Amino acid sequence: MDKPLVERLVSLLENSALSEIEYSADGTRIRLVKESGQTVPMQPRAPEAQSSMATPTRQSSWTIDAGLTGIFYRAPSPDESAFVDVGTAIEEGQQVGIIEAMKMLNVLESERSGRVVRILVEDGASVEAGTPLFELQSMEDAHV
Structure with missing residues (x-):
């Protein structure tokens, strides 16, 4: 270099x-x-295993939270599309982002199916464990 x-x-x-x-x-x-x-x-990013935590916010709405402290990325690399956007329907276990911590890249997965209604953190932002990243709603209740 x-x-x-x-x-x-x-x-x-x-x-x-x-x-x-x-x-x-x-x-x-x-x-x-x-x-x-x-x-x-x-550093260039590539996914590695790490799950997220889901926190209920309302009866039909919940968040996907950072499972650890690091840098949050919405896409696998700067020149690729985001894993999910507002309105995206996601399945349980689907990758929604990456958190880079201590030069390790950790996959962020949804623990529930639903539809993304809000993205709460900017791409490349520093986050702490427990920081809400996405708000989701059940498919029946989402109005996007």
């Missing part, structure tokens, strides 16, 4: 109003995301 290039990208990110920079050339991809005043280098 070209250390001077990475240092220039970090400096550019720190000294700008940007919250994210992505650079790719010759098969190398570098993505830097500014979180809480810090610059955090990101």
Whole structure:
């Protein structure tokens, strides 16, 4: 990896109003995301096993929560579509996101079937265990 290039990208990110920079050339991809005043280098993502926790919010509505502290991603990579969007019908066990924790990529799965009615956290946001990420409703009650 070209250390001077990475240092220039970090400096550019720190000294700008940007919250994210992505650079790719010759098969190398570098993505830097500014979180809480810090610059955090990101690695390419690929799913690994981790389940989520579901928390009821109302009788026919519940959330999918972060199972651990890390960075939440809605898609397998920045150039791919999100796993789910508002209005998506999901099945129990379906992947809905990824949480990167300690350079490990953890699959976020739904524990119940339903329809996504709200996405509560931005892609690339830092989350803590228990943070609600998605609000779902039963298929009969969802009005999207």
